[in-house]
Structures are given as structure tokens and as C-alpha cells.
Amino acid sequence: MGATYFISDDADELEKATAIIFPGVGHAAAAMDDLRAKDLDVWLKSTKKSVLGICLGMQLFFETSEEGDCKTLGIIPGRLKKFDSTQAKVPHMGWNQFDTKKEHPLINGVGNKQFLYYVHGYYAPTNEYTLASCLYIKDFAAVVAKDNFMGVQFPRKIGSGWITATAKFSGYGEK
């Protein structure tokens, strides 16, 4: 993507970055405990830098989670819920399509009905901050943005849509 990067879990180090990529897999409550242990929860909520949450990173932007019944960062309203496994297989795993709800530099040009690879057992609700949604049992938030916080549910390298989105993000962060 042409951007230089470093990996850090230290707030002072992160202050040196132009923009933050906040990836994550695993358990919501465990991830929040890790963030709190380093005071990164407070730092993340108050930063004015562009932050791109990926997968669990995006989910933690919401207020609370059923996973470990925990409080998350509370940047975007709503509670993370588990997919109903009586309706279909959980986790939601595989290629599914993306419905654009709002225009935003992060996803402009990515294209409606884009196939992306999803892997997650919990989902974020759709609301006014949803840029794109995806349907699996329920309509859930696939891409979100609020102020300087942006997030995508689909993980890391998977799918060209993600590559487009992060490339745009790295440009967005420099503005």
C-alpha cells in the first residue's frame, strides 16, 4: 500500500503514528482486558487520529458485547450479539455480499454486492454509522464510520475489497 508502519501497544508510541490500524481476533472481553491493562481503551476513545478497526477491532467500537457480557469502547452505539445457531451455522464463515448504505471515502469504488470473506460468531448491529451491511440470519454492520473511526468486519488480507479499503484508508489518514 506504500505506507510505512510499525506495531505497538504503547500509547506514547502510537501518538507518533499518522493513523492507526486496529486489528483483532479472539474474545471481546479478553481483548478489552488487554486494552485496559495498557490504558489503551482511554487512549483509543480520545484520539483524533484516523483509526481503522478490523474484525474484532471494529466490533470493539460498539458499546457492549454478549461475548463475556462486557463493556467495549462505546464509540458507536449498540450491542454485539451472537448469531442464532438454531437458524444457521455459527460462525458466519465464507464469502458473502456487501450492501452499500452510505457514501464514504473508505468504500467509494469498492462496489455494491462485493464478495468478501467473513469469519465471525458475533455481529454488530446496523445503525446510522453503518456504511455497508451484510445479511446472515440478520442484517449486520460490515463497514462502519463515525468521525475519525472506521471499521470493517471482514478480516485482514482477505478479498480485494479489503485491499482497496485499506489502501484508501492509508490515503485518508494522511489528509
Added chain:
Amino acid sequence: MSSEIMLTKRIIPCLDIKNGRTVKGVNFIGLRDAGDPIELARRYTNEGADELVFLDITATKEKRKTLVNLVRDIAKEINIPFTVGGGIRTVDEIEEILKAGADKVSLNSSIVKNPGLLTEASSAFGSQAIVAAVDAKRVGKSWEVFVKGGSEATGIDAIEWMKKVELLGAGEILLTSMDRDGTKSGFDIDLLKLVNQTVTIPVIASGGAGTVQHCCEAVLNGNADAVLAASIFHFREIEISEMKKEMALQGISVRTINESIN
């Protein structure tokens, strides 16, 4: 299944790797060379494969290092998810493979010996990264779990074992019918049906793919979430794009690559 579920069914070519080459046997024995894994991986990605599985069957001390290097090369070449399995025994080994660029790791003999590894691995890396591979052989009216590349019976009932792997933290099951593997006589539909009534995690059907119709049946009758095949793809007996066209005609939701941006 409700119409509210748009998730596509996955087609997964499987590459058995020995000493850095792709090989294929029948009923777990009699290997023949099927080419360079990186080249095949690239070809399958371009042809519309939804995911790939690499199973390392090399049995030397040098194995781990070679495998990690291969995983790193594959990750550079392809942009679809891939799973790596074969003799992985510890959380450290799993971490090494995931860090090299694999999306998932499949565990087989090691979790039968030490079921706690599943829980340990899924809490460390998330259950989405941990696939339980199960080799099952029909014994009378039920199925038995075999380990060590299908060479050793365990006495464990396969359905009970798959219930257990879900509870222990597996995010997906790769279920191979040893009776059908390499025979091209169709998947074991009875086994698939039964396991899909029992577990709520995705199940990849493996063993027996010989025709497009076999793959459709695994989804339509066996309720498989994904179908895995090896030789029919390696030796170009069936093109993935043709298979997807036929599946779509039979009402199965599949990912078509002209709808993605490349």
C-alpha cells in the same frame, strides 16, 4: 434453511504436500505427483476456488521449516483464505504457521491425543482459526475416528467426537470419509447428514468427489457448508468455474469471481 441466509457454499481444492510437491493417493495410499503447490494454488485462485487446504504429509525432521517457508510463499501468491494441516502438535507450531500467513490451522491426530490443545489454541487465536480434521471410517452402522493419516483406529465414535470438538472450541470441521477418499464414488451423504444435524459449526465435506453432481449432492442432501476435492481439480477433470455454474443451476448459492474486483 431460511432465505435470509445468503452465504455462499465454498469449493475447496485440497493439496497434499510431500517434500514440497503436491501428491495424491487413493484410500490414503499409493501416491502420485500432481505438481508444484504454489503453481496449483495460483491456478485455483484464478479459477475461482473459495479457499484452499494444504495438508503436509512429509515425515522428516526438516519438515516444519520447509512447511513454514512454503506457507510464507503461498501467502504472498494468493488472496483467498487457506488452511494448513499435517502433524501440528503444539500452540507454538500453530502460531508459527499462522504468523507465516495461513488463515487457519487444521488439527487431527494431535487433538485426539490431547483434546485440551483445541481449547488452548482457540482461546489463543480464536476458534475461526482452528479447524478440527476428522478422518472417519464406516464400521457397521456408525463411523470410527482414525488417526495418523488413517493408519490407526481409535475406537472413538466419529459423531460423538465431532460434538466434542465443537464444545472444545473448533470453529470448523474438515470431515473426510476414509471409505470414499480417492475413489471418486461420491461423498458419504449419510455421514454428512448426521453430522450436520448434530453440530452447529461449518462442516467441509471431503472424500469421494468424482463428478460435479457428487459435490451438489454433498450440499443439497448432506447439508455440507463446503466441499473439498483434490484429484478432480489437480488433473483438470473438472474446472471450478464449470462446477460453480452447475451448482448455481441447481439452486446452490456460490461466489462468482466476475462479481469481485480483482
